[in-house]
Amino acid sequence: MNANPNILVFDSGLGGLTVLREIVKALPDAHYTYVADDAFFPYGQHSEDAIIGRVVPLIGELIAAHAPDLVVIACNTASTLVLAHLRAAYTVPFVGTVPAIKPACAQSRTKRISVLGTSGTVKREYTKALIRDFAGACEVTLVGSVHLAALAEAALGGETIDDTAIAAEIAPCFVGENSDHRTDAVVLACTHYPLLLDRLIRLAPWPVDWIDPAPAIARRVVTLLGSAAVHNSVHQSSAEMIFTSGRHNRLPGVFSPYFGGRIPA
Ligand code: DGL
Numbered sequence: 001m002n003a004n005p006n007i008l009v010f011d012s013g014l015g016g017l018t019v020l021r022e023i024v025k026a027l028p029d030a031h032y033t034y035v036a037d038d039a040f041f042p043y044g045q046h047s048e049d050a051i052i053g054r055v056v057p058l059i060g061e062l063i064a065a066h067a068p069d070l071v072v073i074a075c076n077t078a079s080t081l082v083l084a085h086l087r088a089a090y091t092v093p094f095v096g097t098v099p100a101i102k103p104a105c106a107q108s109r110t111k112r113i114s115v116l117g118t119s120g121t122v123k124r125e126y127t128k129a130l131i132r133d134f135a136g137a138c139e140v141t142l143v144g145s146v147h148l149a150a151l152a153e154a155a156l157g158g159e160t161i162d163d164t165a166i167a168a169e170i171a172p173c174f175v176g177e178n179s180d181h182r183t184d185a186v187v188l189a190c191t192h193y194p195l196l197l198d199r200l201i202r203l204a205p206w207p208v209d210w211i212d213p214a215p216a217i218a219r220r221v222v223t224l225l226g227s228a229a230v231h232n233s234v235h236q237s238s239a240e241m242i243f244t245s246g247r248h249n250r251l252p253g254v255f256s257p258y259f260g261g262r263i264p265a
Contacts, residue, residue, distance in 0.1 A: 005070065006068045007027070007068060007072065008032075008062060008068035009023065009032065009034050009074050010059065010075065010078075011073075011074045012042060012077065013037070014255075015194075016191050018195060018212070021257070023221050026221065027225070033240045036241070037058065039243075040054055042077075042118070042149050043077040046120070051081055051120070056082060056089060059086055070092065070095065071092055073095070074097050074191050076099060076118070076191065077190070079097045080126035095221055095224065099130060099213075100188075100189070100211045100213040101113075101115060101127075101140065105134060105135050110181050111139060112175060112184065114174075114175065116148075116170065116173050117143070117144065121144070141173065143172045148166070148193060148196070149193075152196050153192065155195065156254065166196060173186045174205045174208075185208055186208050188212045194210075239262040241264035241265070
C-alpha cells in the first residue's frame with residue numbers, strides 16, 4: 001500500500017467526522033480531504049431523487065478535483081441510495097456507511113434492537129432489505145429522527161442544546177420497559193449521532209449498547225487500500241476541509257481531534 005494514500009471522506013455535514021476519526025487512527029499518514037455538503041444539509045429531508053441527482057455528479061466533480069485513491073461516503077442517508085450509482089459511474093473504490101443491523105442483532109441478548117437514523121434512512125428499501133436478510137429472530141424498531149443531526153451539528157459548533165430536545169429524539173428507541181425483552185442495542189444509523197454519544201448514554205432511559213459502525217468502516221478502508229493499486233500522492237496537504245456552501249472553516253481547532261490532531265486547511 002502507498003504509505004500516503006489520498007482519502008476523500010464525504011458527508012452532508014459534520015457527521016462524517018466520526019467516521020474520519022476512526023480512519024485516521026487506522027491510517028495516520030494518509031492525506032485526507034473532508035467534504036461537507038452543507039449547502040444541501042440536511043439530506044434526511046430531501047427526496048430520494050433529489051439526493052441521487054445531487055450526490056452522483058458532485059462526487060464526480062470531487063474525484064476530478066482531488067484524485068482520491070478511495071472515497072468514503074460517510075453518510076447513511078446517501079449511502080443507502082447512491083452507492084450502486086457511484087460504483088457504476090466511477091472507477092475509484094467506494095466505502096459506504098449503512099445501518100449496522102447485522103452486528104446489532106447478533107449481539108442483542110433480548111433480541112430487540114432499534115435503528116436510529118434520519119427519516120430518509122429508515123424509510124429506505126436498502127434498510128428494509130438489511131432487516132429481512134440479517135435480523136433473524138430479532139425485533140427491529142425503526143426510529144426516524146428529524147432533528148438529531150442538526151442538534152449534533154449545533155452542539156459541535158458550541159451551541160447549548162437542551163437535554164430535553166435530545167431525550168425526545170431518542171425516546172422511541174426504548175421499547176418494552178419492565179419486560180425481559182426490552183431494547184438492549186441501538187444502531188447509530190446516522191454518522192452525526194456519535195458526536196452526541198456521551199449525552200445519548202446519559203439520557204437513555206436504561207443502558208443499551210450504542211452501535212457505531214465507524215471502526216468497521218475504517219477496517220474496510222484499510223483492506224481496500226491494502227489490495228487496490230494506490231497510485232498517487234499529488235496532494236501534499238495532510239488534511240483539508242471543504243464546505244460546499246463555500247463557508248470559511250471557522251472552527252479548525254474544534255475539528256482537529258477528528259483529524260488526529262492536525263489542523264485542517
Ligand atoms: N450524516 C448523515 C447520515 O449518516 C445524515 C444527516 C442529514 O440528514 O444530512 O445519515
